[in-house]
Amino acid sequence: MQIDEVVWQVINRGHCSFKIKTISQNFCRNEYNVTGLCSKQSCPLANSQYATIKEEKGLCYLYVKTAERAQKPKELWEKILLSKNYEQALAQIDEQLKYWSNFIIHKNKQRLTKLRQMLIRIRKMRLKGFKELIPIKKKAERRDKIREQKALVAANLENAIEQELIDRLKNGVYNEIMNYNTKAFEKVVGQNQVEDEEEREQQEQEEEEEDYSDEELIFDPNDLEEDDEEDQEDDDEEDDKRLFQKQTFNQLRRDDDEVKDVKKKKPRVKLQYEEEEEVEDRKKQQIAF
Amino acid sequence: MTSVPLVSVFSADDSTKVTAKHIPLPAVFQTPIRPDIVSFVHTNIAKNRRQAHAVNPQAGMQHSAESWGTGRAVARIPRVSGSGTHRSGQAAFGNQCRKGRMSLPIKVWRRWHRRVNIKQKRHAAATAVAATGIVPLVLARGHRISQVPQIPLVVEDKIESYEKTTDALNFLKRFGAFEDVQKVVSTKVVRAGISKQRGKKYRVRKGPLVVYFNENAKLLKAFRNVPGVEVVNVTRLNLLQLAPGGQLGRFVIWTQSAFAHLDKLFGTYRYASVLKDGYQLLRPLLTNPDLARIINSNQVQEKVQPAKTTKVLHEVQKKNPLKNTKAMDRLNPYAKKQRAAATAAIKANTKGTKKIKKNKALKKASRAAFNKVSAALNDATKAAVQEEQDIKVKYFSVQKGAAQAE
Numbered sequence: 222m223q224i225d226e227v228v229w230q231v232i233n234r235g236h237c238s239f240k241i242k243t244i245s246q247n248f249c250r251n252e253y254n255v256t257g258l259c260s261k262q263s264c265p266l267a268n269s270q271y272a273t274i275k276e277e278k279g280l281c282y283l284y285v286k287t288a289e290r291a292q293k294p295k296e297l298w299e300k301i302l303l304s305k306n307y308e309q310a311l312a313q314i315d316e317q318l319k320y321w322s323n324f325i326i327h328k329n330k331q332r333l334t335k336l337r338q339m340l341i342r343i344r345k346m347r348l349k350g351f352k353e354l355i356p357i358k359k360k361a362e363r364r365d366k367i368r369e370q371k372a373l374v375a376a377n378l379e380n381a382i383e384q385e386l387i388d389r390l391k392n393g394v395y396n397e398i399m400n401y402n403t404k405a406f407e408k409v410v411g412q413n414q415v416e417d418e419e420e421r422e423q424q425e426q427e428e429e430e431e432d433y434s435d436e437e438l439i440f441d442p443n444d445l446e447e448d449d450e451e452d453q454e455d456d457d458e459e460d461d462k463r464l465f466q467k468q469t470f471n472q473l474r475r476d477d478d479e480v481k482d483v484k485k486k487k488p489r490v491k492l493q494y495e496e497e498e499e500v501e502d503r504k505k506q507q508i509a510f
Numbered sequence: 511m512t513s514v515p516l517v518s519v520f521s522a523d524d525s526t527k528v529t530a531k532h533i534p535l536p537a538v539f540q541t542p543i544r545p546d547i548v549s550f551v552h553t554n555i556a557k558n559r560r561q562a563h564a565v566n567p568q569a570g571m572q573h574s575a576e577s578w579g580t581g582r583a584v585a586r587i588p589r590v591s592g593s594g595t596h597r598s599g600q601a602a603f604g605n606q607c608r609k610g611r612m613s614l615p616i617k618v619w620r621r622w623h624r625r626v627n628i629k630q631k632r633h634a635a636a637t638a639v640a641a642t643g644i645v646p647l648v649l650a651r652g653h654r655i656s657q658v659p660q661i662p663l664v665v666e667d668k669i670e671s672y673e674k675t676t677d678a679l680n681f682l683k684r685f686g687a688f689e690d691v692q693k694v695v696s697t698k699v700v701r702a703g704i705s706k707q708r709g710k711k712y713r714v715r716k717g718p719l720v721v722y723f724n725e726n727a728k729l730l731k732a733f734r735n736v737p738g739v740e741v742v743n744v745t746r747l748n749l750l751q752l753a754p755g756g757q758l759g760r761f762v763i764w765t766q767s768a769f770a771h772l773d774k775l776f777g778t779y780r781y782a783s784v785l786k787d788g789y790q791l792l793r794p795l796l797t798n799p800d801l802a803r804i805i806n807s808n809q810v811q812e813k814v815q816p817a818k819t820t821k822v823l824h825e826v827q828k829k830n831p832l833k834n835t836k837a838m839d840r841l842n843p844y845a846k847k848q849r850a851a852a853t854a855a856i857k858a859n860t861k862g863t864k865k866i867k868k869n870k871a872l873k874k875a876s877r878a879a880f881n882k883v884s885a886a887l888n889d890a891t892k893a894a895v896q897e898e899q900d901i902k903v904k905y906f907s908v909q910k911g912a913a914q915a916e
Contacts, residue, residue: 226800227543228646235545236757238652266646294645295659295686 229267233259237266253284253298255328262324272325274303274332280342281310281336283317283329307337412502518660519766522668525659525684529666529766537778538771539662541640543647544633544759547557548749551634552756554624555749555892564618569612631749636776638752638760647759653718654693655761657686664764669720670727678732682718682739690717692763694738702916708727714738715756721747724769744768804838 225469232240240259241248244470247259251272256263265271269288274281282299301317311330318326389395519530575588587601604892607611611845641647643662655661663685666734672678682688700706701713717738722729725743733739740751777783782790804810829837838845 224799226802228644230544231545231641231648231758239649239650266650291645292643292662293660294649294655295657297645297656328551 225267225269229261229264232264233261239266253286255325255332262322267374270321270325272329272364274314274329274336276336281304281340283314285317285503291320303333307333324434328431379455516672517662517664517769519664519666519769520659520685522666523684525686533664533769535643535662536772537676537775537780537791538636538639538772538776539643540634540779541776541792542799543641543644543758544637544792547630548634548637548753548758551626551630551758552749552753553628555631559622560622562618562620563616563620564620565612565615567615567617570607570609616747629789632776632786632789634749635747635752636791638749638778639762639772641758641763642752642760644759645717648761649759649828651717651757651759651761652693653759654689654760655686657689658761659685661763662762662768662769663687665726665768667765667767670722670724670729670765670767672729672732673719674733675732678729678739679735682736685763687718687763691736691738693717698737700840708790716740716760719760720752720761720765721762721768722765723771744771835894 237259239249239251239254243249245294248257249259249264251265252275253265253271254263255265257271261267265273265286269286269291270284271282275284277283281303283303285299285301286297286369290299301313303313310333314329314333315328318329511516515535517535519533520530521527521529528661573588573590575590577586577588578584580586585601587605587607590597590602591600592598600609601607601724602610604610632749645655645661648661654732669678669681672681679691682691694715697715699713701710715738717736717740720729720733720739720741721744722741723744730741733741742748742751746897752762754760774784775786777786777789777791779791779793782788831838831841835845835849
């Protein structure tokens with residue numbers, strides 16, 4: 222009724238749902254195939270006497286199929302646990318498959334070896350830890366980058382900063398600075414800045430009030446005195462805004478270089494509130510005066 | 511031959527329980543597997559379900575188009591008569607033309623159906639039934655039968671009285687057939703192509719085929735709604751169901767009475783079929799088709815002439831005897847002894863000489879000596895060079911002096 226030869230002819234020439242054809246080779250998708258290739262010798266369907274090794278949770282099992290159970294698919298495969306010792310396992314294979322065809326015995330041993338090597342590798346990786354490779358998704362990366370930029374623009378930072386500064390002014394953070402004792406102011410400023418004496422002198426000469434906000438809101442006596450300063454103030458404002466921007470985005474970098482750079486642009490005193498703590502300190506100092 | 515001439519009948523309620531043991535297998539299951547017959551019959555029988563269709567006979571021809579003939583600098587294809595519209599003067603009628611009729615328009619009187627010899631049809635059916643009893647063929651076809659207790663699966667007649675689909679489902683689950691149904695469910699896809707607009711929206715796989723006998727059986731309705739499952743009466747076994755797509759090995763579930771009826775249907779090798787008038791099961795060409803086994807059997811090998819040893823002129827790859835000792839030995843058997851003698855002679859010659867053991871002191875001394883010598887050499891060369899230079903200087907100064915003098 223069932224003869225392997227006939228079965229092989231039908232499967233091979235006709236259609237087998239496990240067969241995968243590639244240009245160079247034919248593979249077998251059947252889970253019980255020893256070699257993974259589609260050939261008469263290694264076809265688990267076309268051989269009524271067959272054996273495979275399968276791995277389950279780190280243990281290797283020998284699955285054996287004989288002609289006697291050919292009609293009972295549920296009981297078809299006999300599952301034999303192999304020893305964890307490699308050599309003993311090989312001996313077990315020899316014992317179980319005694320007098321079987323050399324091909325089957327050899328392939329099973331090969332498969333056992335391969336599986337054991339794989340298990341060793343898995344173990345090693347688990348113990349030593351391994352770098353999990355995550356692929357860079359170009360599309361996603363590109364998309365996120367663009368979205369970041371858009372978010373940056375959408376955040377309207379300049380406006381936010383302006384508001385913040387105005388609020389601070391309202392809150393009276395800069396209150397004292399209006400009518401300032403220049404020397405005292407110098408001292409305070411000087412603590413936070415590394416500068417040459419020349420520059421200091423320069424600053425003293427050209428020192429002026431900082432008016433960060435709308436001129437409508439606050440009356441700046443200095444404005445009346447010197448007209449030049451108005452422009453300077455605006456520039457100051459922008460510069461300060463820029464500075465503030467830098468600070469917030471570069472995570473409050475206390476860069477002296479930055480200070481110097483800014484200074485290079487304009488030969489004036491720039492107040493740099495690099496951290497809010499400093500402002501409070503200054504406040505205290507101001508109050509002291 | 512690995513045949514199971516005996517089959518167990520399972521209880522419908524309990525897949526582990528067997529209600530009847532050792533029922534002989536109907537002879538149909540011993541029929542030779544003939545995929546060629548099945549393939550031929552299937553391709554023809556599959557055409558019999560077709561409905562006639564045709565293209566509108568007037569399609570593309572409803573013009574009074576005429577060819578303009580030659581001399582007008584246009585192709586000679588018939589052109590639409592008239593004027594006042596884009597269509598006028600455009601090509602018409604030809605299969606190559608836009609809006610033209612197709613070449614060889616389909617006619618209703620196309621030969622839609624094929625007749626196949628009854629005997630062939632019967633042989634095909636028999637083979638298909640036989641193939642349902644061969645596990646690898648059923649597996650190869652793609653059915654999930656790894657949990658089924660037995661192939662062919664024969665169940666007591668109780669399932670014929672199932673009315674509820676739940677009963678049917680539970681039955682399938684009990685016998686490991688549900689995996690096949692699950693496969694059908696999970697692989698249901700929307701069909702590609704226009705057919706989906708023509709009432710064939712889904713492509714559904716084939717699941718188990720349930721074969722019953724009693725005409726009053728209610729299981730038809732019970733199994734009707736289970737996806738993939740088909741139900742058929744034994745007397746009306748259909749090749750299109752037994753070997754869908756011309757592929758042998760459908761997963762079939764038989765009821766006991768259906769199974770018993772097969773002998774009457776197809777007959778045995780002892781007597782012809784009762785119900786198929788004059789039909790005798792196909793006899794195999796070879797009773798034992800395992801050629802390899804036959805050739806290697808003792809009986810054949812005894813009679814077979816010994817294999818002729820082909821004369822080998824030389825080895826596949828020529829080895830140089832002057833370099834390859836084995837090749838040399840093959841040509842000149844005495845070479846081995848010669849070599850041995852030679853090595854012995856060398857040994858004899860070098861017997862007296864002691865192997866010089868370099869010791870450190872010796873090394874040191876020799877190195878010191880070498881350095882001394884090399885140093886001396888260096889000095890000597892330096893001196894020589896210096897001397898030469900002096901001479902040169904002298905010479906040139908002399909020359910200068912001579913020149914100046916001149």
